[in-house]
Amino acid sequence: MTNVFDILEERGYIEQMTHPTEIKELFGKKSVPFYIGIDPTADSLHVGHFVSLMVASHMQKCGHKPIILVGGGTATIGDPSGKTDMRKMMTRETIDHNVACIKKQIEKFVSFEGENSAIIVNNADWLLDLNFVQFMRDIGSLFSVNKMLSAECYKQRLETGLTFFEMSYMLMQSYDFLHLYETYGCKLQMGGNDQWSNILGGVDLIRRIGKDDSYGLTFKLLTTKEGKKMGKTEKGALWLDSEKTSPYDFYQYWRNIEDESVETVLKLLTFLPIEKINELTSLKDEQINKAKKVAAFEITKLVHGEEEAKKAEEASNALFNGSGNLDNMPTVELGDNKNISIVDAIVLTGIAPSKGQARTLINQGGISLNDNKVSDINYLLSENDFADGYAILKKGKKVFYKLV
């Protein structure tokens, strides 16, 4: 069987490792239980979790056992890494709800059946019942504050203030690893590169209690070439839930990605063979759009299924190339009253959040109806605009809505 290490390395997932040679050797053996943590801060996963799930999937395909840890316990604190402010605390109920929702999305990436079936664990199950004094004596005594403070992730927070509450996040995450090590024989913790110090904490903890076969590995974070996190949109995060981010918008996000990122997303977010990817990314200038189309389709297919991906692609072709059918473009039903003002229509579709902004858009020439630029802010929609049974409202070059 292929050593998954080679796959991860070839596709460029790996950022840092605690013990490169040992890890490679470990992967060559039979089933290795490994864990990846996910914070249930919302009722859907977003692009930030995508790479983790891809890695988990690759790992499982090569015969390893994924343990998906949802941080039901730690989410009540919030990881201070890289944050400038303390996160809002969440109630147990919302967290439980989120965990249930997230579970469904994870199922698209790893299998919960068969020999190396994935399991989902919730650290609330062991963290919430801990006895504070005992925990501090057993675990807390093994952590050096000096060392923690020198970690990059805390340095930034040191300037703006950091509570002890938040600082204990590392202890808990480390304890998670220890717990999984002891109960499932989990040898490896993986996570985004922002998790490096927390992961090191866990590896260190296990070594301090006398075991030397725990390892940590982090993977690349998806960033634009300016180093910003990828997956931010005007409406916030790019969600994996079709209710929060439609498959069409999801497709469009990847379709519009900057040239420099095509190779990265193809390697990290699709299962296309590396040869195929190299072929696509060797395209230059305008031709690179072909690679973007493939990326958008493949990535959408993974998250929303082939059918939705095809629909998104069709809608995209219809709108930008003028061919194909318009059935699958985002549609807003106006009901019986079609004679509303253009401004109301814009707000109704969510193209702009307020009437004022809708007017601004019109004044700037950013709105068109059925391919005619709208210049009158008092324009009223009429039957004529629905000549084909629908009207197409367009903001800028890329945002379309069909009105029926």
Add this chain to the structure above:
RNA sequence: GGGUAGGUGGCCGAGUGGCUAAAGGCGGCAGACUGUAAAUCUGUUCUCAUUUGAGUACGAUGGUUCGAAUCCAUCUCUGCCCA
């Protein structure tokens, strides 16, 4: 516990009684240029009404004043220094 500096629009950050819906930057959106890319340039960026206008907003509450983000009181949160 004592001292001290602060809390401004999505973020950063000016602003110390009327000219402040609040400079500047970032981010967002649109226009131009393009390849549904990047970079660049221009415009725009609280809500409602658009002609002027109105409402809400500068941690919270109350007060002084013709008039407050700006002054006073109380509360609350945060940084820093001392213990």
